[in-house]
Amino acid sequence: MKHTAYIIALFLLVSCKPLMRKMYQIKDPGIESKASILKKALRYGIDTSGILTVNAADFLTTLSAQSLPDIAIFDSSGAYIEYRSTDSACNSGLFDFIPALHPNGVYRKTGKTNLHKELQKLRDIDGNVIATSDEKADFVLLIYWSVWLGKLNKDHVKVWEQLARQNKQCNIKVLKVNLDIQAFWPQETKTFILQSIRKPK
Secondary structure: HHHHHHHHHHHHHHHHHHEOOOOOOEOOOOOHHHHHHHHHHHHOOOOOOOEEEEOHHHHHHHHHOOOEEEEEEEOOEEEEEEOOOOOOOOOHHHHHOOOOOOOOOOOEEEEEEEHHHOOOOOOOOOEEOOOOOOOOEEEOOOOEHHHHOHHHHHHHHHHHHHHHHOOOOOEEEEEOOOOOEOOOHHHHHHHHHHHOOOOOO
């Protein structure tokens, strides 16, 4: 019996990726317009206010630094907070980490990046440089997501934003950063990025 359970577990591990892609409707990255991004956000119950994109020049670097969907958390001074307990930990820890955020909490700050540096990479959904806000928050969450992630957006992005709003211990500002290839980018940029991310491993 143990042998059979082991074989079934091994089968599920080997076949997990195709199964996950089908179950969550994950597709290959493609080019998305403002209309398609907003439509998918609404479909998955994501609040469409505060949706940003990344400057084309910073796209590949930002994409490769994230396991999507994911969040970068910053404190009120703009210091990056590492929510993972280990480098190999997955983003599921966010479901407990966000509700526990507290202005007096003690968090691991790695110096990996800072809020000012990350905000310089961001653009509004039309590609314009974003204005820096004087609005004070105890924490800023940059939620990285993309249309091609399918239902993971509903199960993760939507829930993370709700958890941030439900946390009454502190003021949390949420910015949703869309990491799709933007239709308004120059054609040569879109072509280069598509070729870069679709190269066989």
